[in-house]
Amino acid sequence: MSSVPAVSVEQLTRVFRVPGLRRREFTAVSDVSLEVQPGEVYGLIGPNGSGKSTTMKVLLGLLRATSGKCAIFGRDSARVDSREEVGYLPENPYFYKHLTGAETLEFYGKLCGLRGRELRDRIGEMLALVDLEESRDRRLGGYSKGMLQRIGLAQAIIHRPRLVVLDEPTAGVDPLGSRQIRDLIMELKRRGITVILSSHLLEQVQEVCDRIGIIFRGRMLREGSLAEITEVGNRSEIVLEGMTPELMEEIRALAAARGAKWIHDGHPRTTLETLFLEVTSAAAEAARASGGKS
């Protein structure tokens, strides 16, 4: 594995001017830092308007950072050539409806410099990967939401990027379509592609992500591996096989004396959903207490 991180975001701040006569400003992202290693699947979670999409847009060069730095495999993300390494699927993407599935992939493939046989082979491969071979000649105007997300994912990886950024890839997709997209993300992970994913489906994030960042009101509240951030530090858990209610009081001593097998000693885990709700409501409470200033 390369020592250069796939993504490096350092103290990113993005301030927007609110249109109007008063020169008001709105801080969408404040001092956010994160690092994603090659091959990792990183989940960025947060409620609507928390700054996830803004962070992703700055990372992709669609927005400029007010301050801070973003790099993709060591290259400044504002540079056009850094995008050779990136594939992006925006939230609710609408591609050109007049193009067929195969034409869509051809269009994006050509933009990435693919031509001729290489492009044709790649289109076939991508359509097979996202299970849209039968719809290759249908115009996108007739695609379902799930099919659009899958063709979107295919266009994002047509040029074999090392990093794929997925903004709410399962938004508005039915459970079956959602499962298909989850499987595709797992497949990308298996292929060694780095993935940054933002989603509201916390269960899905927990299922596929190696590391997670919780962002709220533009600030990174918690970041780390799934095991680290779901760990509850002030409690302990014991996992026993053959435990009876009588063993509860003097469990460690009695376990050995009564022949119970000691399986695990560690910290119990909460679910990602519970943690997310706890962290964001605590921050909201704190913000309310301080008069709404984030």
Place this chain on the structure above:
Amino acid sequence: METGSPIRRHRSFSFGRVWTIATGTLTQLVRMKVFAFMAIFAVVLIGASFAFADLKTEQELKMLKDVSFAAIQLFCMLFAIAGTAMLIPRDVEDRTLYTILCKPVSRLEYLLGKLTGMVLVLVISLGAMDLLFTGVLHLKQRTVVEQNVAELEYRPFRSQEEREKAVAEIIEVATQQGASWNLQAGMAAILAKSIVLTAVTLLVSTFATSTLFTIMVSLALMVIGHAQGLAREVLLDEADGAVLPRLVAGGVAVLFPDFKTFDVLDAVITGTVVPGVEVLKMGGLCGIYCVLYMLAAWVLFADKEL
């Protein structure tokens, strides 16, 4: 395992990427059935070819050219505005722009691709209208000559020579006013004007908030562009050496395209031969306007927050 892009050296500017966006734009407009307006043009043209049958040979052909050129110009210019106005706002609204600019595509390449795509559409539609118009004019020319020569049968001539002279005159007038290469100078002027208008509209759409706004502003610019030469002359005549009117006149001349410089249609319609150098001048001016407007569009679009 598939762990990364094949080594492809990134070029900061690629005609291949511009062409891909251009052909994508062409396909988009073709599949939106934008060429359907040519059916209306065909109806106008065929109607015009029957409308002026009572006029003299020269007038009949002139009127056909006049109506046809007016229709071609109107269609091309409105099409340049309406077609271009929706390109960028729609890509922004549908977020298609995100997926394009997240590929190794610079914003300049995107803008040039859109301009080239619109130019391709204009060339194809103008070419089709040109073919149709030239064909109808050629047929009309033949019919008019045949009719006028037939009418000579009822006129008394003192000699065969005199009759032949009258026939030659009819043919000469019809040839001068009929289908000829000179018509292509008129087509070139319409194409140049439409391309400039496309570049202006593209510039407006880089800062516009909606398609409607882009269309309204571009239509206003089209009107200003047609009147600015006249306004400038009046302003300079009345300025009498004053600095402010001269500055205003200069500013208007720089900011807005002067469509009057492309006005060769009257000459083409009356049958006056437009010299090749005039056509070259129009082409050069069109190129200069396009470069200026695209540079301005690039400056605005490069900083556009998406």
